[in-house]
Amino acid sequence: MTVARLGWLGALVMGTVLFIADERAMxxxxxxxxxxxxxxxxxxxxxxxxxxFVAERRLPYDVPPTVVFVTALLGGVVGTVVAGFLEYHTLLRLGVLPMLAVAVIEEAAKLLVPLAVLLLTRYRQPADGVLIGVASGAGFAALETMGYAFVALVRSHGSVTALEDILVLRGLLAPAGHMAWTGATAAALWAARLTGRWLRFLLVFVVAVLLHTAWDSIGTLTGYVVIAAVSLVMLGILTHRTAAASRVP
Known part of the structure; x- marks a missing residue:
């Protein structure tokens, strides 16, 4: 997969300008x-x-842009639908849904589409797992943010401030949340498929679940910053290891 360098910056700037213009018009x-x-x-x-940004890293990606796009779309739709369904029925049975259960359900749901890509396609390079996982997490994060924003608008009786607060906060933090967690777990999943180190994949998944649980439970800006840093560092380490493994003859 070939992507122009700094294309991410152009997309960010253009998207931000369009968002501001659209918001001002509204x-x-x-x-x-x-x-x-x-x-x-x-x-x-x-x-x-x-x-x-991830696609522009110096990794030997084999997966084409169309598969990344479809993964983001299906990862978002399938992930949110499955997670919502399971969370709803778990809540009905237990009467209460612990944050840990929410984290387990959502982290597993976001891996469904990446797992299908791994099993049903030929894109099994370790680097592909990083990009596919980040794409699936991106779709999930975007759709979840859209849902939260709509609910905030309705509950606030049309408050633009409430809408903007949700969009800006969740938008800025998305890479350090769902995208980092699913990118890391998918990278570990692809590596386990090649090396048989399933215990390492399980460990990464557990860490992602714990970070997700802490994120949902903490509720302070300082806590979010700390968890975001740990999440991005975890993704960075797994990406670095993937790059190093790819350079081995």
Whole structure:
């Protein structure tokens, strides 16, 4: 897969400009027809830019852009639907849904499409796992943010401030959340498929679940920053190991 260098920066700048223009048009005209595009741009710009950023790393990707796009789309739809269904029925049975259960369900749901790619396609280079995982996490994060933004708008009786707060906060943090966790676990999954080190994959999955649980439980900006740093470092280490392994003759 070949991507222009710094394409991620162009996508981020262009997407941000479009989001601001769309948001200003919505506010200045008080036209609710702009709401869907504002939510879409606010939820998708940063995840899209981060996928491009990962795709531009010096890794021997074999997976084509079309598969990455389909993974993001299906990863988002399948992941959110499966996670929502399981969380709902678990809540009905238990009467309460612990944050740990939410994290396990969502981290597993986001891996369904990457697992299908691994088993049903020929894209099994270790680097492909990193990119496929990040793409699946991006789709999940974008759709989840869109849902939260819509709910915030309804509950606040049309407050633009409430809408913007959700879009900006979740948009900025998306790479350090769902995208980093699923990118790391998918990278470990691809490596395990080649090396048979399934215990390492399980360990990475458990760490992702614990980080997800902490993220959902902590509720402070400082806590988010710390968890974001740990999550991105984990993704960076696994990506570095993937690059190093790819250079071995």
């Amino acid at each position: 506010v200045d005209t008080a036209n609710p027809n702009f709401v869907p595009s504002v939510i879409l741009l606010g939820a998708a710009v940063v995840p899209t830019a981060f996928v491009l």
